Amino acid sequence: MLRNFNVIWCFCFIAVKLSTANIVTQCGIPKCLYRQVKSTSFSVMEVNNQPLKTNIVGISLMPPSSDECYLNAADVLDSYHFNGNRAVAVLIMRCAANYTIHFNPDARPTIPNAVFHVQVENCLLTTDSLNTLSNRASFNHVSFINTYPLQKYSYCDGSKLLNSNCRYLKSANAIGIILPEKHNAVNFSEMFQCNETFPNVKELQFRRFDLNQHLSHLKYKFPNLQDLQISDSFLKTSPNFPWNNKRMYFENNKSLSETGLYDSATRYNVIIQPNMRKRVLNLNSNDIETLVGFRFEGYLDMLKLSGNGLSSFSSFTFSGLLGLQHLDLSVNYLSKLPTDGFRGLTALRHMNLHANLLSVVSDDMFYYNTELVYLDLSNNSISMIGPHAFSRLHHLQELRLEYNNIVTLSYSMFPAFSVSFRSLILDGNPLSKFPDAVLYFKTLQEVSLRYTSIDFQNFTQMLLDLNFSLLAEGNAQSSTTTETDLLKSSPRRLKRIDLTGSKINNLHLKYFGTSLSTRLNARMKKLKLLILLKYFQFILTDNPIHCDCRINHFTRFVKRMLADGLLRGNEYFFNDWKCSSPAEFRYKPVFQVPESDTYCKIDIPKCPATCSCYERSVSGITIVDCRNRGLTDFPEQLPDGILDLWFQNNNITNVTRTSYLSRTRQLLLSGNKHLKVSPEVIRGFDILKLAT
Structure with missing residues (x-):
């Protein structure tokens, strides 16, 4: 299911002259072709500390012809097998394109002790169909991915959808709508025409909506919202969220399982009680270029402002936030942070400043954020770090500094007394000297210095x-x-x-x-x-x-x-x-290389100018390396002593009888294409290895 659900307005019902079933028949709408997959798992939720069973049904749909078709609601709902105990029913409907899907009614009573998480991908469902399905299935989560609830539709008898009934959302706790990319057909203002509010909705997610003119309405439509996510929606400023400080818990003795708690909070370094709803404001990928003069206020666990082109904020922008544990300011244009910009964030555990334009990390930048466990400053332009920049962060677990311009590090910069500092990432920095400070921390288990300039020269x-x-x-x-x-x-x-x-x-x-x-x-x-x-x-x-x-x-x-x-x-x-x-x-x-086979370059008399000479470690034999030098004949003279001659890959045609051949142990001549070696030339010489 779509995580961090959060979104859908008043998409509403329909007053029609005939029942849906009759209209489908009268209009000649064909039955959908579909493929169904079923599975069972345990939910991310528990009831009274017992896992809540989840039944999952996935349906891939397409019309046999045209671009619309129908399903019987009874056929879909009968795919589940409930035993009367509390359970979660996940229904995933997926279309290859924006096909319109209708549901014929199911007149049986509401299914007891089952809450439905409905996810629609690409399919277009009218509010009439959604209401029809919700007559028996209590919708708890509703999400639309690359689609939206169809608000405008005319049946063949001339009847139309009316934005006057949002019954299928009555019981919803979480609503999410992700519009298709570059989609302009949805008139967002029409989603407010239904005159109902949604006090049950705690999580709301919108993506790819232009909401700049409608932010003030959210507070009245969703008064008890805990989690608001509006991303990629062209926002120029932030809504004044949260609009209350009432901390809410899951209903009916529900709580997050260990897996659910990890997915929802722990992985983001947020600590909450398993039965407590997370308070989130996610404004990623909008157009909020400045927050100068704006002040966030109230209780939030997480605030996300990544990818906005944000270049500035005030020293008081975050000072009104209470309990904030996770702050994401990554992928922005911050080149300098205001003095005391994070002063009030004493509960902050996770800070992400990845991919900004920062060049300096001062000693007081995180002075008040001593609860930080994760700090990401990667992909900036940092060349200067204060001598005690991170020293007060005694709970720090992971510090990311990769791909900056850092050339030196000192022991005093880091939290020497931390009992949890375990990961330091420094990849891609122009470090040439190995930072010995990373060897002194008892708990530091992972240090990454990949693709640096460290050379161990001395x-x-x-x-x-x-x-x-x-x-x-x-x-x-x-x-x-x-x-x-x-x-x-x-x-x-x-x-x-x-x-x-x-x-x-x-x-x-x-x-x-x-x-x-x-x-x-x-x-x-x-x-x-x-x-x-x-x-x-x-x-x-x-x-x-x-x-x-x-x-x-x-x-x-x-x-x-x-x-x-x-x-x-x-x-x-x-x-x-x-x-x-x-x-x-x-x-x-390295440790399998015999010492006797190693050699080092030497400067020695009679070494040809176009060649290189080496001395073997144990024997002291001189290697004359003239490989790939374009030689056409043997050099006239070579260094004194026993020789190994490497003359491969040249243009030598004949072996010249020279005095140093009597001192030669190896004569390697392979790769000289037109070479002819006369046995008489080398007869009498003690050459142990001859390769031609």
């Missing part, structure tokens, strides 16, 4: 700069955890640091050295690095990790920790961290 210095006391305290399992406990124990769950798509190209640990200070530093590096490996999951997918000789110190360290029993060998990084280059190691796990 991995060794990064380790030295880590605050060991904060690192140890933030990852200790208890207040009595010792250093030995920290190193030997394993957490139940690794904290996740996602660096996917960043610019990390090496994991270089510099040689530890032998001096006293160097050995002390080496010990601290060991402790810090071991904590990082044991307590965090660093995701390095799609990083340009270059597995040259500089990875060897890290590899030796890991092997030593394995030998000492401080690592088990089944940790995630043994398989997850993979090389990106050089080509022969691409996709190979």
Whole structure:
């Protein structure tokens, strides 16, 4: 069913000369072709803390010819099987186009202990048909999606619908109408012609209506409204809602189930009692460009103003709201917030400022909103954050700062004493230095640094700069955890640091050295690095990790920790961290690259200017890499010592007998299309690998 129902006016009945059944027969309206699907589930509602059973019937309809047809109300209602206990009956009627659907009457008594949630999609139902159906079915929720109640209709005998009877809405608690896109056929003012009010309606939803001239009427038509949602309806300003502070509860001992409470409130970080109706004002996707001079007043749980082009509001705009827990100002043009703009919102738990134009987050922006559990500042232009901007938010659980212009972060910015801070999103910021502050929070389980400029350019210095006391305290399992406990124990769950798509190209640990200070530093590096490996999951997918000789110190360290029993060998990084280059190691796990196969670039005499020279880590053999350089002949001279010659993919046609071939261990010549190798040329040389 449509969530957050809320909408439908006085669409009214019809005075006709003949009964509906006779008119259908007289006018030659054919019976609908339809396909029916039935299911049973438990509702989002409970009665006396017991699940309320829900019977669902879905009907897909189409006329056999023309664009209208009829159904017998009895055939539809007999699809349900009630046992006398309280139940919810969901009826979904769906048409492929705006076909007009009529109902023949069912003269039997009203179905007891069953409330109907009726959802109409694309079909056009006259108010006559809706009233006919409601004679036996008590409508509790009524919603129209890409359609509307048909107010103007002429039968073949000349009789017409009259906007004088809204009987099918008498028992409705929730009404919703979503008009088709670019639809101008509905005259909204006619929906007010019926002279009734709707005191039972608590939830009202309109979408794609131009309501600017009718906002003042809502208060009188729906005096007990708790949830008003008017979206995509060209509003220039807000209605003065709520128009009373009377908190209402569900009728007849009903309450929300755990699932219903989550869908209605918990997922939005709103706390309400299960038997209490949520108070909401949703004005998303309108044209409210400024709220300067406007003041919201009264009790609301949620206020949504996303996608309005809002560029300004006053310091008092939200100050009259009581109990507000959820405020959505996303996708607007806010570049600066007024001083104390959120001062009165002391109960606020959810704040969404996504996709605005903010560049500065000051220390006092959220000073009074200490109950916040969710704060979204993503997709702004933030380049400056106050040193204590979020430090007072001791209940904060999730902070979203992705896709801004943030280049640096400090520990003091965040809620150091929070017991619930669990998620920090920083994707797409131009951070180049890893923000070590994210490693110090005991409860922070998810840190996303995807697609940043972090490169670990000086991995060794990064380790030295880590605050060991904060690192140890933030990852200790208890207040009595010792250093030995920290190193030997394993957490139940690794904290996740996602660096996917960043610019990390090496994991270089510099040689530890032998001096006293160097050995002390080496010990601290060991402790810090071991904590990082044991307590965090660093995701390095799609990083340009270059597995040259500089990875060897890290590899030796890991092997030593394995030998000492401080690592088990089944940790995630043994398989997850993979090389990106050089080509022969691409996709190979970092810790599976043999040290003897690694090499680093060197500046050495006689290295050809058009080639690159490398030294192998263990053997010291020199690699001369002349691949893809357009060579037509062998270089005249090469560096001293044993050589591995990589001459693939050139235009060499003959192997020239040169002095350095006697010092050559590998000669790789594949990809030289017209190459001819005479055995006499290489006879006598100790070449262990020849590839042509």
